Structures are given as structure tokens and as C-alpha cells.
Amino acid sequence: MNDCVSIAASYRARAEGEGEMTIPRPQQWTEAEVHQLRMLAKRKVSADCIAKSLGRYVGSVRTKALELRLILSRGLKAKK
Numbered sequence: 778m779n780d781c782v783s784i785a786a787s788y789r790a791r792a793e794g795e796g797e798m799t800i801p802r803p804q805q806w807t808e809a810e811v812h813q814l815r816m817l818a819k820r821k822v823s824a825d826c827i828a829k830s831l832g833r834y835v836g837s838v839r840t841k842a843l844e845l846r847l848i849l850s851r852g853l854k855a856k857k
Contacts, residue, residue, distance in 0.1 A: 815847065823850050
């Protein structure tokens with residue numbers, strides 16, 4: 778019974794901020810990044826490649842493309 782109380786206390790301590798990890802806040806998109814996203818999407822570059830070139834997560838790139846109503850290619854490389 779005492780084990781349950783100590784476990785609950787340790788969970789409460791973590792919930793109050795002791796030893797808690799911080800969650801990274803999303804970075805705001807700059808106009809230059811949005812412009813580059815538009816240009817790369819137009820060239821049929823994949824979300825993965827765009828994310829690498831912008832230094833962002835793939836999910837972030839897909840979400841922004843959805844907001845901008847852009848269609849991202851699936852796995853194709855840029856046309857030259």
C-alpha cells in the first residue's frame with residue numbers, strides 16, 4: 778500500500794515540473810521559407826527533400842503546404 782502512495786507522489790512531483798522535459802515550440806515560417814516551399818513544390822520536390830533543405834520536420838512542411846493549398850510530390854526528385 779505504501780508503494781502506491783510513493784508512486785503517486787512521484788507522478789505528482791513530475792506533473793508539477795520536477796525533472797520535466799521542455800517541449801520545443803514551433804518556429805515561425807519566414808517569408809523566404811514560404812517562398813522556397815512554394816518554388817520547390819512547383820518543381821515537384823518531395824516533402825522529405827523540402828524538409829531537409831529548410832531544416833524542418835516533414836510534418837511541419839506538409840502542414841504548411843496544406844495551409845497554403847500546395848500539392849507536394851511523393852518521392853520525385855526536382856526537375857532540372
